[in-house]
Amino acid sequence: MAKEKKRKQPASDAAPPQGDEGEGRRERKGKKAKKDKADAILPSQIKNKDKRSELHSKIKREKKAEKRKLARERSQAIRRAEELGEQPPERQVPRTIENTREPDETVCRPDDQELFAGNDADEFNDVLKQHMIPKVLITTCRFNSGRGPAFIEELMQVIPNSHYVKRGTYELKKIVEYAKNRDFTSLIVVHTNRREPDALLIIGLPDGPTAHFKLSKLVLRKDIKNHGNPTSHKPELVLNNFTTRLGHRVGRMIQSLFPQDPNFRGRRVVTFHNQRDYIFFRHHRYIFETKESKVASKDKKAKTSESKSQPEKQVICRLQECGPRFTLKLLTLQHGTFDTKSGEYEWVHKPDMDTSRRRFFL
């Protein structure tokens, strides 16, 4: 954020607000003169350290003063506009990576009929329309140790109706067959490397897609400070920021792991938040509270009785984290079930996709 602000500064110099045109121009001239001076002798050109640091600090001070002055001018402009009853000048919006994202034609608009039609025809429709109850099989790679078993245990508490089956020496294709015959709707393979879970393979069954995620930053429940313990209620799901076609597909895939009729009384929420192609998983318990003053919120019974007299109050939501915390990154999305040799890939992450930090696919 700080970086964005810094970058923003020169831009605002170049295009000052319409109201004080003259002021801006004068200032620009002043700045230019200063710049010329600075160009004449850069601090780095001076060899004497004392002199160099002196000049450097001077330039820094000037810059800071300039910045403060601009900020003051802006606030004054707002105040003036308020006094005059005019429209206040527009607030500057910091440039973030999110709002300068490279345009992507697959970003879905809410009125995208084609998307909805596609959604109705896809593999998850049965589960999401509640024709089927999701049933998840969890297994591991061949050698599972370290934090893998603990992670699976917590994953099973997060996903209702999930069953763990030991991998043994079976091939993945055999396991897919096994799961298909037993009416599982998805299969999760937790891959561990050097005793650390490092990849997640989610396979939709019987013919759903196969998504391969990189798993990183895993924190187990016992390592989370002040963690809560989840109940066995069906959790509700929050899927944030899945915007593109691919994102929708992945989102629906994740959604199909969970039952579609959450137990709201359990007050459990499982979040998959997509930010810059990283999918953050969090698991919380929550509670809604009304907050007027600190005394009132302390005692719920007292508050409800008092609330009649004090109509002004605010709903807040308090969270307590429980369960694992990890981050996923999509590596491949494959059409059909797991088949590396002859499978058709819908999307594969390639190194040349990483060349811009403003290009996202989910």
Place this chain on the structure above:
Amino acid sequence: MSDDVIWHCIRHNHCSFMAKITTGIFCRNPYNATGICNRSSCPLANSRYATIRDHDGIFYLYMKTAERAHLPNKLWERVKLPRNYEKAMDVINKHLEFWPKLLVHKIKQRLTKMTQYRIRMKKLQLKVREKVMTMPRKQTQRDLRRLEKAEKAAQLEKNIESELKERLKKGVYGDIYNVPFKEFDEVLDMERDEVVLEEEDEEEGEVEYVEGDDMEEMDHMDDMEDFEGLSDGGTDEDDHLDDQVPKKPKGSGSNLKQNAGERSRKVMTEVEQDEETNTRQMTRM
């Protein structure tokens, strides 16, 4: 050149195929039938020699005789061996009918060994294996950096909270959380009396249970009743009930608070209690 002279040179001067290691002296020549460096199994020092070689899974019987020793390009006579082990044996028997018994035996041994390893190779090829991939350090490091920044930009807790509040406003939770709504006040005002009545109904059974369980407590309660009775001026029975009513919700209220607090231990029991209170809210509504 006679075989003995060659053997003498090879053994005592130099042979480029010879490999001396601690376990013995071996031969690297591809035509060697046994792989051991000695007089009888040296393909160079024997003018009459036979071996089996493998060309991409097809076995050939190679034979050389003293008659062709002067033609290096036609030195070896090659016969393709059938895939079937028995038939291959027959072919060997036919071609090496009058050859020294030791050489024939060595070749048959070699055929057995090669057939076995061909079978094993096929099996291994059919087996599914994990592929080992490299993880370029540069990419993983870059990924980690971007991940950390993305996590900061995500403001997860804030986003989740706002999403949940949004859901609450939309009414996803139905009437579980009636507390925060504006309507709640009005409804509460309207049904205030009803609520009290309902709660009384609910608690009646519980009171009876307490009485039956512990007599001393009941006595104590009676004492309390006297005080209450003075202030309210109602009948004894009703007072008794009223006394019980506020007690229970207070407990549940504090439990609720604990529930949301950071360190709650008895989660299971609390939640159950919480459900009770929720159901009561439902009945109120």
